Amino acid sequence: MNEAGRLDDAVERAVRWSPFLAMLVDREPGIVAAARDGRLDLDAWIDPDLPTGTALRRARRALALSVALGDLAGVLDLTAVTAALTRFADLALDTAIRTAIAERYPGEEPRGFAAIALGKQGSHELNYSSDIDPILLFDPATLPRRAREEPEEAAVRIARRVVELLQARDGDGYVLRVDLRLRPSPEATPIALPVGGAIAYYESQALAWERAAFIRARAAAGDLALGQSFLGAIRPFVWRRTLDFGAVGEIRSLSARIRDHHAQGQRLGPGFDLKRGRGGIREVEFFAQIHQLIHGGRDAVLRAPATRDALTELAIAGWIEADDATDLAAAYTLLRTVEHRVQMIDDRQTHRLPTGDALDAVARLHGLANGEALIAMLRPHVERVGTVYDALDDRRRPALSVDAETLEQTLAARGFDAEAAGRRIAAWRGGSYPALRSPAAREALEAVLPVLVEALAKAPDPDQALLRLDRMLERMGSAINIFRLLEARPGLAELLARLLAHAPPLADELARRPALIDGLIDASALDTIDDAAPLVAAMLGGDAGDYGARLDHVRRVVGEARFALGAQIVAGSADPLAVAAGYARVADAAVEVLAQAAIAEFAAVHGQVPGSELVILALGRYGGGALTHASDLDLIYLFTGDFDAESDGAKPLGATLYYNRLASRVTAALSVATAAGALFEVDTRLRPSGAQGPLAVSLDSFARYARQDAWTWEHMALTRARPVFGSAAARGATQAIIDAVLGGDRPARDVVAEAVTMRADMARHKPPRGSLDVKLASGGLVDLEFAVHVLQLTGRTGFDPDLGRAIDALAAAGLVAPSLRAAHDLLTRLLVTLRLVAPDLEPPAPATRALIAAAVGVADWDSVVAGADAARQEVQAHWARLTEA
Structure with a gap:
C-alpha cells in the first residue's frame, strides 16, 4: 500500500x-x-x-x-x-x-x-x-x-x-x-x-529527582x-564530576514508590499503566537517567536529553550492554506508540490501558484484531524492561549484624582478628570520626558494610586493610559518597581493599581526596596511557574560567590519572614499565597545558618577545619518559631569539628578565599546591651553571655553555634530555644542539675517570635508603645509568633518552651484553612498584611480597630477591669492566 x-x-x-x-x-x-x-x-x-x-x-x-x-x-x-x-x-x-x-x-x-x-x-x-x-x-x-x-x-x-x-x-x-x-x-x-x-x-537545596528532571531541561520560550x-x-548541580550514588539511590526509591502507589497498574493486562507499570515507560527513562547521572558528569556526550539517544550513547561508551540498549529502545518506542493510541481515543492525558470493549477499540485503532493481540504484542517488551531495570536494584543485600557476638563470628569466619575488627566497626557505628557523626553517614556505612567486609576479607591481610581503612576514615571530611559508590559497585570495593592492603601512598591520597575512587569506575582507568593528547584535552576542559581555576582543574586531572596508574599496578592490570611511561605522559600533558596557561597570563601584562618563545627541556627519569609515583621533574628553561630583545606589552621587559620571570611562573604552576592539592616537585638544578645560574637562558647561551663550559656530569645529563614544550621548530633546534654536543662538539675529557669520581661522591652523600633501594644500591639503576652514559659519551653512539632503548642500541653496537636490558627492565619494574607498595624500601609484609612478584613477572618473593641480586651483579660486573679497563 x-x-x-x-x-x-x-x-x-x-x-x-x-x-x-x-x-x-x-x-x-x-x-x-x-x-x-x-x-x-x-x-x-x-x-x-x-x-x-x-x-x-x-x-x-x-x-x-x-x-x-x-x-x-x-x-x-x-x-x-x-x-x-x-x-x-x-x-x-x-x-x-x-x-x-x-x-x-x-x-x-x-x-x-x-x-x-x-x-x-x-x-x-x-x-x-x-x-x-x-x-x-x-x-x-x-x-x-x-x-x-x-x-x-x-x-x-x-x-x-x-x-x-x-x-x-x-x-x-x-x-x-x-x-x-x-x-x-x-x-x-x-x-x-x-x-x-x-x-x-x-x-544548595535541590533534591535528587530534580537533578534527574534537569537532564531534559532546555530554554524553550x-x-x-x-x-x-x-x-x-x-549545570554543575546536574552534572556532578564527583559521583553521587545517594542521588541514584533516591531515584531507585522513587521508582519503587511509583510501583507501590500505582499497584493496580503494575501487572500487564487490561488496566496496565504504560507509563508507571513494571516494565513501563518510566522505568526505561529511569534506567537511562540513572546511568547518565553516574557518568554524565565526566563525559558530556552522555548528557543526551532524549531517552533513546541516551541509551545509544551509554551503549557506545560501554556503560550498558548493547543488547539492553537496543531492547529498551524498542520497548520504549512501542510503549510510547501505544500510549499515543490510548490518548487519541478521547484526547485525555492517560497512560492506562482501558478494559473491555475500550481496550479492543485501542487495539483496532492501532490496526490489531483485539485487546488480546495488543497485550500479546506488548508482553515481551514489558517483561524485558522489567528484568533489565530490576537488575539495578541492590537494596536486597543483607546487613551486617549489630550484635557484637554475631558480628565477631562473621568476622572470624572471614579471616579477621574478630575482636579487634569488631571493636573498630563498633567505633565507626558509634560515630567516632567526624565523617561518621551524621545519621546519613552512618546509614550509608551500614549499607556498604557487608560489601566492604567481603572485599576486605579477600585481601591478603584483611586486618591490615581494615586498619588502613580506619586511618582513611579518620582523616576524611565526609564519607557518605564513597560508601554509596562502593555499595553500588562492589568490584570497586575489592580494588579499594587491595589499595588499602598494599599501597600506603594511594591510601593516603584517597584519604585526602575520596573522590579519586570515582575515576576507577571508568573501565578505561585501568588502561595504559599511550598518548598524552587525551590528557591534554581533559586538562583544557572543565569549567575553569580563570588562571587559578585552571591550575585547580589540572591538579584534579593529574591526581586522578596518577592514582589510576598506581591502581593498575596494585590491580595487576599493567606492566610497571607501561605505568612508568604513563606517569611521564601525564607530566607531558601537565607541562603543555600549564606552560601555555602561564604564558597567556604573563603575556596579558608583559606582552610577548617578538621572534622568541619558551622551550622546556626534560632531563633525568622524566627526560627518559619513565617516572615513578614519587618522581620529581628535572627541567631546563630555554628561550629562542635575541636575548637583547624586549617584550611588547603594557609593562615591557628585556628578554632575559622576561623569560626568567616566566620560567618562575611556570615552575609555580607546576609545583605550588592549590585547593585541589599538590602537583609535581620541580628540580631546575641541572640548568647551565647550576643553582647559581639564571633560571632561563637563551638557546645560543645554552649551546655555547654545553659546547665549551659544561662538566662531564652535565653532558651525561644531556643524554637523557628531551624537549617537552615549544614549537616543532624550537624543539628541533634544541635537539640539534644536544645531538651536536653529544656527537663530539665538546671538550675532550677523561669521561671514565670523572664518572668514577662522581659516582663515589654520590655514594657517600646519598647512600641506599633501605635494603630494597634498587636505585642507589651498588649495581642499582644509578650505576646502570652511569655505565650507559659513559659508553654513550666515549663511543658517541647509542643516544636515546629512553634508557632501555639506549641499552638496546649499545648492545647492537657490541658495547654491552644484551642481557643488560633485562637487568634494566627488572630493576625499573621494581623501582616503580616499590615506590607504591614499599615506600620505605624495606621488605613489606608477606601479602604484599606476592603482589610485587606478580608485578615484576616472577613466581614468588624468593624469585624477586634472586632476580634483583642477579641484575645488580650484572650491572656491577659491567661497571667494573668499564672503569677498570
Whole structure:
C-alpha cells in the first residue's frame, strides 16, 4: 500500500475507533483531503487575524489531526511525532509569553521572562495528549513593568496570563495543559521565580529527582538568553564530576514508590499503566537517567536529553550492554506508540490501558484484531524492561549484624582478628570520626558494610586493610559518597581493599581526596596511557574560567590519572614499565597545558618577545619518559631569539628578565599546591651553571655553555634530555644542539675517570635508603645509568633518552651484553612498584611480597630477591669492566 493508501486507511480507523479524531475529521476537511492525497502539513499556522487564544487552539486542533493520521498510517515514526508535538508546544508557549507581555506592556519584547521546558517537552519527546512542565523564570532587572509595580508582581501577572491562554477551553478545545509543580517548593513559591533565587535553590537545596528532571531541561520560550544563562549556572548541580550514588539511590526509591502507589497498574493486562507499570515507560527513562547521572558528569556526550539517544550513547561508551540498549529502545518506542493510541481515543492525558470493549477499540485503532493481540504484542517488551531495570536494584543485600557476638563470628569466619575488627566497626557505628557523626553517614556505612567486609576479607591481610581503612576514615571530611559508590559497585570495593592492603601512598591520597575512587569506575582507568593528547584535552576542559581555576582543574586531572596508574599496578592490570611511561605522559600533558596557561597570563601584562618563545627541556627519569609515583621533574628553561630583545606589552621587559620571570611562573604552576592539592616537585638544578645560574637562558647561551663550559656530569645529563614544550621548530633546534654536543662538539675529557669520581661522591652523600633501594644500591639503576652514559659519551653512539632503548642500541653496537636490558627492565619494574607498595624500601609484609612478584613477572618473593641480586651483579660486573679497563 502506498503512502496515500495508508493515510486513507488511517482516516477510516480514526473515524471508526476514536471519538476525538472523528470530531477532528469532521471539523478539518481540508487536512483530511490532503491526507487522502498523501500530503501532511506538520507546520502549525497561527492566524494573526484571530485572538491569540483562539488562533492557538485552532492550530493545535489542526496539528493534532495531522500528527495522528501520520502516526496511524506509519508515515511518521515516534521521533517525528514527538518532534512535531514539541515544536508546537514551544511555539505556543513562546506565543503566549509574547502576547501576555504585549497585552500588559505594549511594544515590549519578551525580555526578562523565560520558560524552561522540563520532562518530555525538554527532550523533544512530548506526548500526543500531554501537559507541559515548564519552570517560569524572570529577571527583576530587565522584566518590563509599570511604574511602582514590583518585578515579582509583574512576573506573576504575566505567568497567570500565559497559563490562561494555553489552558482556556472553548468550542475549539484547548492548547496545552500546564503543570507548574516542578518548580522549587510549589506549595510555597510564586508561579514565576526570580532567576537568582532559583539558581541559589538548585545549588544548595535541590533534591535528587530534580537533578534527574534537569537532564531534559532546555530554554524553550521567551527570553532564551536568560533561560540558557540559568541552565549554564546550574549545570554543575546536574552534572556532578564527583559521583553521587545517594542521588541514584533516591531515584531507585522513587521508582519503587511509583510501583507501590500505582499497584493496580503494575501487572500487564487490561488496566496496565504504560507509563508507571513494571516494565513501563518510566522505568526505561529511569534506567537511562540513572546511568547518565553516574557518568554524565565526566563525559558530556552522555548528557543526551532524549531517552533513546541516551541509551545509544551509554551503549557506545560501554556503560550498558548493547543488547539492553537496543531492547529498551524498542520497548520504549512501542510503549510510547501505544500510549499515543490510548490518548487519541478521547484526547485525555492517560497512560492506562482501558478494559473491555475500550481496550479492543485501542487495539483496532492501532490496526490489531483485539485487546488480546495488543497485550500479546506488548508482553515481551514489558517483561524485558522489567528484568533489565530490576537488575539495578541492590537494596536486597543483607546487613551486617549489630550484635557484637554475631558480628565477631562473621568476622572470624572471614579471616579477621574478630575482636579487634569488631571493636573498630563498633567505633565507626558509634560515630567516632567526624565523617561518621551524621545519621546519613552512618546509614550509608551500614549499607556498604557487608560489601566492604567481603572485599576486605579477600585481601591478603584483611586486618591490615581494615586498619588502613580506619586511618582513611579518620582523616576524611565526609564519607557518605564513597560508601554509596562502593555499595553500588562492589568490584570497586575489592580494588579499594587491595589499595588499602598494599599501597600506603594511594591510601593516603584517597584519604585526602575520596573522590579519586570515582575515576576507577571508568573501565578505561585501568588502561595504559599511550598518548598524552587525551590528557591534554581533559586538562583544557572543565569549567575553569580563570588562571587559578585552571591550575585547580589540572591538579584534579593529574591526581586522578596518577592514582589510576598506581591502581593498575596494585590491580595487576599493567606492566610497571607501561605505568612508568604513563606517569611521564601525564607530566607531558601537565607541562603543555600549564606552560601555555602561564604564558597567556604573563603575556596579558608583559606582552610577548617578538621572534622568541619558551622551550622546556626534560632531563633525568622524566627526560627518559619513565617516572615513578614519587618522581620529581628535572627541567631546563630555554628561550629562542635575541636575548637583547624586549617584550611588547603594557609593562615591557628585556628578554632575559622576561623569560626568567616566566620560567618562575611556570615552575609555580607546576609545583605550588592549590585547593585541589599538590602537583609535581620541580628540580631546575641541572640548568647551565647550576643553582647559581639564571633560571632561563637563551638557546645560543645554552649551546655555547654545553659546547665549551659544561662538566662531564652535565653532558651525561644531556643524554637523557628531551624537549617537552615549544614549537616543532624550537624543539628541533634544541635537539640539534644536544645531538651536536653529544656527537663530539665538546671538550675532550677523561669521561671514565670523572664518572668514577662522581659516582663515589654520590655514594657517600646519598647512600641506599633501605635494603630494597634498587636505585642507589651498588649495581642499582644509578650505576646502570652511569655505565650507559659513559659508553654513550666515549663511543658517541647509542643516544636515546629512553634508557632501555639506549641499552638496546649499545648492545647492537657490541658495547654491552644484551642481557643488560633485562637487568634494566627488572630493576625499573621494581623501582616503580616499590615506590607504591614499599615506600620505605624495606621488605613489606608477606601479602604484599606476592603482589610485587606478580608485578615484576616472577613466581614468588624468593624469585624477586634472586632476580634483583642477579641484575645488580650484572650491572656491577659491567661497571667494573668499564672503569677498570
